[in-house]
Amino acid sequence: MSAVPRSEKPVGRFRRMLDRLSSSQEDLESEELREDAETAGCTRIGDCQDRQIVTVTGTLRTVTLRPRAGVPALEAELFDGSAALDVVWLGRRSIVGIEPGRKLIASGRVSMSRGRRVLFNPKYELRPLGRE
Numbered sequence: 001m002s003a004v005p006r007s008e009k010p011v012g013r014f015r016r017m018l019d020r021l022s023s024s025q026e027d028l029e030s031e032e033l034r035e036d037a038e039t040a041g042c043t044r045i046g047d048c049q050d051r052q053i054v055t056v057t058g059t060l061r062t063v064t065l066r067p068r069a070g071v072p073a074l075e076a077e078l079f080d081g082s083a084a085l086d087v088v089w090l091g092r093r094s095i096v097g098i099e100p101g102r103k104l105i106a107s108g109r110v111s112m113s114r115g116r117r118v119l120f121n122p123k124y125e126l127r128p129l130g131r132e
Contacts, residue, residue, distance in 0.1 A: 033058055033081035040105065046082030048110045048117055055107040056080060056119075057127075063100055065093055074098065078106065078119075085110070085117040087124075103127035 036057065037044055043054040058080030066075050074092040078085045087106055089095060098104075108122035 029081070031081060033079065036103075037080045037082075042080075042105065044082040045078070045080045045085045045117065048083075048085065050110060050112045053107075053109050055105060056085060057105040058085075058103065060087075060098065060100055060102050060104065063098055078104070083117070085119060086113070087119045087122055089121055097126045 034044065040057050041055075042057045043052075045056050045058065048054050048056065056078065058078045061077045061079050061084070063074070063076045066073055068088075068090065071091055072093045074089045074095060076087045076098060078087050089098075104124050104126050106119055106122040106124045108119040111118050111120065
Protein backbone atom coordinates (compact mmCIF):
# COMPACT_ATOMS: atom_id res chain seq x y z
CA MET A 1 0.00 0.00 0.00
CA SER A 2 1.19 3.51 -0.69
CA ALA A 3 1.32 6.26 1.92
CA VAL A 4 -1.08 8.51 -0.04
CA PRO A 5 -4.80 7.74 0.50
CA ARG A 6 -6.71 6.81 -2.65
CA SER A 7 -8.82 10.00 -2.53
CA GLU A 8 -5.66 12.16 -2.77
CA LYS A 9 -4.01 10.27 -5.63
CA PRO A 10 -4.30 11.66 -9.14
CA VAL A 11 -7.16 9.72 -10.70
CA GLY A 12 -7.62 9.04 -14.38
CA ARG A 13 -10.83 8.25 -16.22
CA PHE A 14 -10.20 4.49 -16.18
CA ARG A 15 -9.48 4.49 -12.43
CA ARG A 16 -12.70 6.41 -11.70
CA MET A 17 -14.71 3.98 -13.81
CA LEU A 18 -13.12 1.00 -12.06
CA ASP A 19 -13.84 2.53 -8.62
CA ARG A 20 -17.48 3.12 -9.55
CA LEU A 21 -17.89 -0.45 -10.77
CA SER A 22 -16.35 -1.93 -7.63
CA SER A 23 -18.18 0.35 -5.15
CA SER A 24 -21.47 -0.52 -3.47
CA GLN A 25 -24.60 1.52 -4.14
CA GLU A 26 -24.41 2.95 -0.60
CA ASP A 27 -20.80 4.12 -1.17
CA LEU A 28 -21.79 5.81 -4.43
CA GLU A 29 -24.74 7.59 -2.80
CA SER A 30 -22.55 8.73 0.10
CA GLU A 31 -19.96 10.15 -2.29
CA GLU A 32 -22.69 11.96 -4.24
CA LEU A 33 -24.10 13.47 -1.02
CA ARG A 34 -20.62 14.63 0.08
CA GLU A 35 -20.06 16.31 -3.30
CA ASP A 36 -23.51 17.93 -3.12
CA ALA A 37 -22.74 19.38 0.33
CA GLU A 38 -19.43 20.74 -0.93
CA THR A 39 -20.94 22.42 -3.99
CA ALA A 40 -23.75 23.92 -1.87
CA GLY A 41 -21.13 25.49 0.41
CA CYS A 42 -22.43 23.67 3.49
CA THR A 43 -20.54 22.27 6.46
CA ARG A 44 -20.06 18.50 6.44
CA ILE A 45 -22.03 16.93 9.29
CA GLY A 46 -18.96 14.93 10.29
CA ASP A 47 -17.11 18.24 10.89
CA CYS A 48 -19.83 19.83 13.07
CA GLN A 49 -18.85 20.57 16.68
CA ASP A 50 -21.06 21.03 19.74
CA ARG A 51 -22.61 24.55 20.00
CA GLN A 52 -21.45 25.51 16.50
CA ILE A 53 -23.83 27.41 14.18
CA VAL A 54 -23.89 25.54 10.87
CA THR A 55 -25.66 25.12 7.56
CA VAL A 56 -25.82 21.48 6.46
CA THR A 57 -27.45 19.62 3.61
CA GLY A 58 -28.30 16.00 2.97
CA THR A 59 -31.05 13.44 2.58
CA LEU A 60 -33.63 12.58 5.22
CA ARG A 61 -33.27 8.89 6.03
CA THR A 62 -36.02 8.57 8.66
CA VAL A 63 -38.87 10.75 9.90
CA THR A 64 -40.68 9.89 13.15
CA LEU A 65 -43.12 11.49 15.58
CA ARG A 66 -41.68 11.17 19.08
CA PRO A 67 -43.04 13.15 22.06
CA ARG A 68 -40.47 14.95 24.23
CA ALA A 69 -41.65 15.79 27.76
CA GLY A 70 -45.28 15.45 26.66
CA VAL A 71 -44.86 17.81 23.69
CA PRO A 72 -45.08 16.44 20.13
CA ALA A 73 -41.76 16.47 18.30
CA LEU A 74 -41.10 15.61 14.67
CA GLU A 75 -37.65 14.01 14.37
CA ALA A 76 -35.73 13.30 11.18
CA GLU A 77 -32.27 11.86 10.52
CA LEU A 78 -30.29 13.91 8.00
CA PHE A 79 -27.37 12.14 6.28
CA ASP A 80 -24.78 13.87 4.09
CA GLY A 81 -22.39 11.01 3.32
CA SER A 82 -19.99 11.86 6.16
CA ALA A 83 -22.24 11.42 9.21
CA ALA A 84 -25.84 11.68 10.42
CA LEU A 85 -27.53 14.45 12.36
CA ASP A 86 -30.95 14.47 14.07
CA VAL A 87 -33.22 17.35 13.10
CA VAL A 88 -36.02 18.00 15.63
CA TRP A 89 -39.01 20.31 15.26
CA LEU A 90 -40.60 20.74 18.70
CA GLY A 91 -44.39 21.17 18.86
CA ARG A 92 -44.92 19.77 15.35
CA ARG A 93 -46.72 16.55 14.45
CA SER A 94 -45.94 16.85 10.73
CA ILE A 95 -44.50 19.26 8.18
CA VAL A 96 -45.49 19.14 4.54
CA GLY A 97 -42.53 17.91 2.46
CA ILE A 98 -40.58 16.44 5.39
CA GLU A 99 -40.45 12.79 4.40
CA PRO A 100 -37.82 10.05 3.99
CA GLY A 101 -35.73 10.45 0.84
CA ARG A 102 -36.23 14.21 0.62
CA LYS A 103 -33.17 16.47 0.35
CA LEU A 104 -32.96 19.65 2.39
CA ILE A 105 -30.68 22.37 3.70
CA ALA A 106 -30.92 23.10 7.45
CA SER A 107 -29.35 25.89 9.53
CA GLY A 108 -29.04 26.23 13.27
CA ARG A 109 -26.92 25.54 16.33
CA VAL A 110 -25.68 21.98 16.75
CA SER A 111 -26.04 20.41 20.17
CA MET A 112 -25.06 16.99 21.44
CA SER A 113 -27.74 14.74 22.91
CA ARG A 114 -26.91 11.18 23.97
CA GLY A 115 -23.77 11.25 21.85
CA ARG A 116 -25.57 12.36 18.65
CA ARG A 117 -25.55 15.69 16.85
CA VAL A 118 -28.95 17.44 16.98
CA LEU A 119 -30.44 20.58 15.40
CA PHE A 120 -33.54 21.83 17.25
CA ASN A 121 -36.11 23.88 15.29
CA PRO A 122 -33.74 24.67 12.41
CA LYS A 123 -34.33 27.04 9.56
CA TYR A 124 -34.70 24.77 6.56
CA GLU A 125 -35.13 24.79 2.81
CA LEU A 126 -36.48 21.81 0.89
CA ARG A 127 -34.45 20.99 -2.23
CA PRO A 128 -36.42 20.80 -5.49
CA LEU A 129 -37.76 17.34 -6.33
CA GLY A 130 -36.53 17.60 -9.93
CA ARG A 131 -32.86 17.57 -8.82
CA GLU A 132 -33.12 14.21 -7.03
